[in-house]
Amino acid sequence: xxxxxAITSRSSLLGKDAAYWGMVLLPAVFLATLYLVPxxxxxxxxxxxxxxxxxxxxxxxxxxxxxxxxxxTVYICAVTTALTLLFGYATAYAMCRMPExxxxxxFFLVILSFWISVLIRTFAWIAVLQPQGLLNDILIGIGIIxxxxxxxxxxxGVIIGMVHYMLPYAILPLFANMKTIDPxxxxxxxxxxxxxRKAFMTVFLPLSLPGLxxxxxxxxxxxxxxxxxxxxxxxxxxxxxxEYISVQMSETLKWGLATSxxxxxxxxxxxxxxxMSRYMDIGDTGKKA
Amino acid sequence: xxxxxxxxxxxxxxxxxxxxxxxxxxxKAGEFMTLLGPxxxxxxTMLMTIGGFVEPSAGHVTLDGQRITHLPPExxxxxxxxxxxxxxxxLTVWENVFYPLRVxxxxxxxxxxxxxxxxDLIQLSHLAERFPKQLSGGQQQxxxxxxxxxxxxxxxxxxxxxxxxxxxxxxxxxxxLKDLHERVGTTFIYVTHDQEEALSMSDRIAILRDxxxxxxxxxxxLYEKPSSIFVANFLGKSNFVPVDDLTVEGGEVRYSVGQDxxxxxxxxxxxxxxxxxxxxxxxxxxxxYANHKDAPENCIAGxxxxxxxxxxxxxxxxxxxxxxxxxxxxxxxxxEPRIGDQVWLGWAIDSGVILAGRPVESDDxxxx
Amino acid sequence: xxxxxxxxSVEMSRIxxxxxxxxxxxxxxxxxxxxxxxxxxxxxxxxxWSLRHYExxxxxxxxxxxxxxxxxxxxxxxxxxxxxxxFAVGHWRLNNGVxxxxxxxxxLPMIVPPIVHAxxxxxxxxxxxxxxxxxxxxxxxxxxxxxFVVLSVTASLVNLDPRLEQASRSLGAxxxxxxxxxxxxxxxxxxxAGGIFAFITxxxxxxxxxxxxxxxxxxxxxxxxxxxxxxxxxxIAALGTIMIIITAIGLLIKDRYEKAQKT
Numbered sequence: 001x002x003x004x005x006a007i008t009s010r011s012s013l014l015g016k017d018a019a020y021w022g023m024v025l026l027p028a029v030f031l032a033t034l035y036l037v038p039x040x041x042x043x044x045x046x047x048x049x050x051x052x053x054x055x056x057x058x059x060x061x062x063x064x065x066x067x068x069x070x071x072x073t074v075y076i077c078a079v080t081t082a083l084t085l086l087f088g089y090a091t092a093y094a095m096c097r098m099p100e101x102x103x104x105x106x107f108f109l110v111i112l113s114f115w116i117s118v119l120i121r122t123f124a125w126i127a128v129l130q131p132q133g134l135l136n137d138i139l140i141g142i143g144i145i146x147x148x149x150x151x152x153x154x155x156x157g158v159i160i161g162m163v164h165y166m167l168p169y170a171i172l173p174l175f176a177n178m179k180t181i182d183p184x185x186x187x188x189x190x191x192x193x194x195x196x197r198k199a200f201m202t203v204f205l206p207l208s209l210p211g212l213x214x215x216x217x218x219x220x221x222x223x224x225x226x227x228x229x230x231x232x233x234x235x236x237x238x239x240x241x242x243e244y245i246s247v248q249m250s251e252t253l254k255w256g257l258a259t260s261x262x263x264x265x266x267x268x269x270x271x272x273x274x275x276m277s278r279y280m281d282i283g284d285t286g287k288k289a
Numbered sequence: 290x291x292x293x294x295x296x297x298x299x300x301x302x303x304x305x306x307x308x309x310x311x312x313x314x315x316x317k318a319g320e321f322m323t324l325l326g327p328x329x330x331x332x333x334t335m336l337m338t339i340g341g342f343v344e345p346s347a348g349h350v351t352l353d354g355q356r357i358t359h360l361p362p363e364x365x366x367x368x369x370x371x372x373x374x375x376x377x378x379x380l381t382v383w384e385n386v387f388y389p390l391r392v393x394x395x396x397x398x399x400x401x402x403x404x405x406x407x408x409d410l411i412q413l414s415h416l417a418e419r420f421p422k423q424l425s426g427g428q429q430q431x432x433x434x435x436x437x438x439x440x441x442x443x444x445x446x447x448x449x450x451x452x453x454x455x456x457x458x459x460x461x462x463x464x465x466l467k468d469l470h471e472r473v474g475t476t477f478i479y480v481t482h483d484q485e486e487a488l489s490m491s492d493r494i495a496i497l498r499d500x501x502x503x504x505x506x507x508x509x510x511l512y513e514k515p516s517s518i519f520v521a522n523f524l525g526k527s528n529f530v531p532v533d534d535l536t537v538e539g540g541e542v543r544y545s546v547g548q549d550x551x552x553x554x555x556x557x558x559x560x561x562x563x564x565x566x567x568x569x570x571x572x573x574x575x576x577x578y579a580n581h582k583d584a585p586e587n588c589i590a591g592x593x594x595x596x597x598x599x600x601x602x603x604x605x606x607x608x609x610x611x612x613x614x615x616x617x618x619x620x621x622x623x624x625e626p627r628i629g630d631q632v633w634l635g636w637a638i639d640s641g642v643i644l645a646g647r648p649v650e651s652d653d654x655x656x657x
Numbered sequence: 658x659x660x661x662x663x664x665x666s667v668e669m670s671r672i673x674x675x676x677x678x679x680x681x682x683x684x685x686x687x688x689x690x691x692x693x694x695x696x697x698x699x700x701x702x703x704x705x706w707s708l709r710h711y712e713x714x715x716x717x718x719x720x721x722x723x724x725x726x727x728x729x730x731x732x733x734x735x736x737x738x739x740x741x742x743x744f745a746v747g748h749w750r751l752n753n754g755v756x757x758x759x760x761x762x763x764x765l766p767m768i769v770p771p772i773v774h775a776x777x778x779x780x781x782x783x784x785x786x787x788x789x790x791x792x793x794x795x796x797x798x799x800x801x802x803x804x805f806v807v808l809s810v811t812a813s814l815v816n817l818d819p820r821l822e823q824a825s826r827s828l829g830a831x832x833x834x835x836x837x838x839x840x841x842x843x844x845x846x847x848x849x850a851g852g853i854f855a856f857i858t859x860x861x862x863x864x865x866x867x868x869x870x871x872x873x874x875x876x877x878x879x880x881x882x883x884x885x886x887x888x889x890x891x892x893i894a895a896l897g898t899i900m901i902i903i904t905a906i907g908l909l910i911k912d913r914y915e916k917a918q919k920t
Binding site (some may be wrong): 032036090109113122125130241255262 | 765770905907
C-alpha cells in the first residue's frame with residue numbers, strides 16, 4: 001500500500017524540482033518584501049511611536065472616545081452578523097428546496113448583487129434612504145408620515161447598508177453547505193416519527209452547523225474592518241474602528257494610535273480566520289498545513 | 290529468445306518500508322509477462338521502475354544489456370497504459386494518439402497515416418474527433434492502448450488496465466489484448482491483482498509478495514505446481530491437508546494423513562522434508578465415489594455437508610475425519626451430490642503438491 | 658412526501674427568501690431610473706427623461722478616470738495572473754510543508770482588513786516614493802488580487818490527475834513540453850476565472866486608493882467616492898447603470914458557458 005502511494009506522490013524524482021521552486025519563490029519573495037514588510041512595520045510603529053513601549057495600547061484601554069468607537073464597532077458587527085445570518089440562512093434553506101428554474105433565478109440575482117461595486121450599492125442606498133430620498137417620498141406621498149424619517153447618518157442606515165453588503169457572503173457558503181446535506185435525511189427522520197420541527201432541529205440544523213459557523217465568522221471578519229458603508233451611510237455620526245483609524249492617520253496624524261488600532265484589528269481578524277479555518281476549507285487542496 | 294529487459298538485484302526502499310527486496314527477473318523479447326500480487330506486494334513499484342518513474346535504491350535495470358536505471362522516462366521509449374487510462378481530457382482521441390508523435394517533433398500531416406493505422410487496429414477510427422469524456426470506459430481503454438502503441442515502443446507496460454471495467458467487458462478486452470499482443474509482437478508487461486486475468490493472458494507470471502518474487506513460471510506451472518501455500522492460495526482455490534511422516538524413496542513420496550498412508554509420484558518436484566507440511570489439493574482434482582471399490586488408491590471417507598450449484602458445476606463440502614472439511618467440484622455429468630451422502634473422496638497419485646507450512650487460518654483451506 | 662406542516666415551513670422560508678432577494682436587488686435597480694433624471698440633483702424622473710448624466714460621463718474627468726482604472730486593473734491583473742499561476746502550479750507539484758506555509762502568506766492579503774493595508778502602504782510607499790504613482794497602485798492591487806488567482810488556479814488543479822503528467826513523460830514528452838501541452842491547457846479555465854477576479858478586485862478597490870493616490874492617479878472608484886462626499890452626483894447613477902448592465906451580461910455569458918460545458 002505504502003509503496004503504491006509513494007509512486008503517485010508528485011514529487012518523486014520527476015524532472016527538475018528547481019524550476020518549480022523558482023515558480024513558488026518568485027511570488028513569495030515579491031509578497032514578503034512588498035507586503036509583509038509594510039504590514040509588519042505597522043506593528044513595529046505601534047510600539048515605537050511616539051516613544052518605545054506599549055503606551056498606545058494603554059491609551060486604547062483608557063481613552064473614553066476610543067472605547068466608544070470600539071463599543072460601537074462591536075455592537076454594529078453583532079447586529080449585522082445576526083441579521084445577515086438569520087435572513088441568509090432562511091434564503092439558502094429555501095433555495096435548496098425550490099424548483100430548479102426558480103433556484104437559478106434567485107442564485108443569479110444574489111450573484112448579481114454580489115458583483116456590483118460597493119460604492120454603487122452604497123450610492124443606491126443613499127438615494128433610497130436620504131431625507132429627500134425615494135422611501136421618504138413614497139411614505140409621505142401615501143400619507144403615512146408627514147415629515148421625512150431619519151434613515152441615514154445613524155445606526156439604522158449603517159446596519160441596512162452593511163447587511164445588504166454581507167448577505168451574499170452568508171447565502172453563498174450556506175447554500176453550498178446545505179446542498180451537500182442528503183435530502184432524504186429529513187423525510188427519514190419524519191418516517192421514524194419526528195415532527196417537522198423536531199426533524200429540522202435534530203437533523204438538518206446540526207448538519208448545517210459547520211456552514212453556519214463558517215459563514216458567521218466570515219461575515220464578522222468583513223464587517224469588523226468595514227469602512228466604506230459606515231463612512232458614507234454613517235455620515236460622521238456613526239464611527240467604527242476603520243474610519244477612526246483613517247481619521248487618526250489623515251487628520252490628527254496620530255500615527256502611533258492609528259498603527260496600534262490597526263494592529264488590534266488585524267490580530268482580531270487573524271484570530272477569527274484561524275477559527276473559521278476549522279469550519280471552512282479556505283481553498284486548500286485537502287491537506288491542512 | 291533473447292532477454293528484452295532484466296532486473297538485476299533491484300531494491301527500492303521508501304524510508305523504513307521496502308517496496309522491492311533484491312528482485313531479479315529476466316523478461317524475454319516479445320513475451321507477455323504478468324506481475325501478479327496483492328496490493329502492496331511491489332508489482333506497481335516494479336512497473337514504475339521499468340517506466341522510469343521510480344529510481345531503485347540499489348541494483349540495475351537493463352534493456353538489451355544496456356543499463357537504463359537512471360534514464361528519464363521520456364527517453365525510454367516504453368508505452369505505458371495507466372490504471373484509469375490518464376487520457377488528456379482537453380485533447381480529442383486523434384490528438385491524444387498524435388501526442389507521442391507530436392512531442393517527437395512530427396507534423397500532423399506526417400503523423401496522419403500512423404495515427405489512422407493504430408486507430409484502425411483498435412477499431413475506433415470513427416470516434417477520432419471525440420473527447421475522452423464522450424467515450425465509454427472500454428473505448429477509453431482502447432484509446433489509451435493506441436496512444437501507447439503508436440510510437441512503436443520497445444515495451445508496453447500495462448498497470449491494471451482493466452480494473453475499472455465491469456466483468457463482461459473485462460472478458461472481451463482480455464481477449465482483445467491477447468490478440469493485439471500476438472499481432473504487434475511487442476513485449477507486454479502487465480500488472481494485475483486479478484488471478485483469472487493473469488492465468489488467461491500471460492506467457493509467464495511472476496507472483497509477488499512483500500517485495501519479492503514468490504514464484505515465476507507459466508500459468509499452468511504456477512497453478513499445478515505452486516511452490517508455496519501463498520501461491521496455491523492466491524491462484525484459484527485449494528484444499529490444504531496437514532501431513533506427517535513423510536518419506537521419499539526414489540520417485541515416490543509417501544505421507545500420512547491421520548491414520549492413513551498415501552502415495553504421491555514425485556515427478557520433478559522438490560519436496561520439503563522438515564517442519565510442518567501440508568498437501569495442497571485442487572478441488573477439481575478430487576472425485577466423489579459412492580463405493581470404496583470404485584475409488585482409487587488415494588482415498589478418504591467422508592460425508593457431504595454442503596452443496597452449492599454454480600450452473601456449470603456443483604461445489605460440495607465433504608467433512609472427513611482425518612482431513613477436516615474438503616472442497617470438491619463435481620461436474621454435471623456426475624450424479625448430483627446430496628447433503629448427508631456417505632462418500633469416498635479419491636485423487637490420483639500424481640495430484641497434489643507437498644508444501645512447507647500450514648495455512649494460517651483454518652477457513653483459508655477452501656477460501657480462494 | 659411533504660406533509661402540510663412541512664410544506665408550510667418551506668413556504669414561509671421561501672417568502673422570506675424572496676423578500677431578502679428583493680432587498681438585495683431592488684435598491685440597486687433604483688439607480689437605473691435615477692440616472693435618467695433631467696435634474697442636477699438626485700431624483701426620480703417625473704415623466705421627463707434625459708441623457709444629460711450619460712453625456713457627463715463621456716466628457717469631463719470621468720473618462721480619464723475610466724482610463725486610469727483600466728490601466729491599473731489590466732496591469733495588476735496580468736501581474737497577479739502570472740505570479741499566481743506560477744505559484745499554484747509550483748505548489749501543486751511540490752506540495753510540501755514549505756509551500757503550504759508560503760501559500761498562507763499569499764492568501765494573507767485577502768484576509769487582512771483593507772484599512773490596515775491603507776495604513777501599511779501609506780507608510781511604506783511614502784518611503785519608497787511610490788505615493789500617487791501608477792506603479793504604486795498597480796503593486797498594491799497586484800498583491801490584493803494574488804490570492805484570488807492562487808485560489809482559482811489551485812481549484813482547477815485539484816481535479817487534475819497527477820498521472821497525466823506521468824503519462825505525458827512516458828509518451829516521450831520533456832518536462833517543458835508537459836508543462837505547455839498538458840498542464841497549462843488544463844488550468845486555462847482557472848486562469849480565466851482568476852484573471853477576471855483580479856481585474857474586478859483592482860477595478861473596485863477604493864480604500865487603499867483613497868490613501869495612496871491623490872491627483873496624478875485618479876481611478877474611477879476614487880472619483881465616485883469624492884462624488885458621493887461632495888454632493889451626490891447623478892452621474893454616478895449613470896455610471897452605476899452601465900456597470901449593472903455589464904455585470905448582468907457578464908454573468909449571463911458565464912451561465913451560458915457553464916451550461917455548454919456541462920453538455
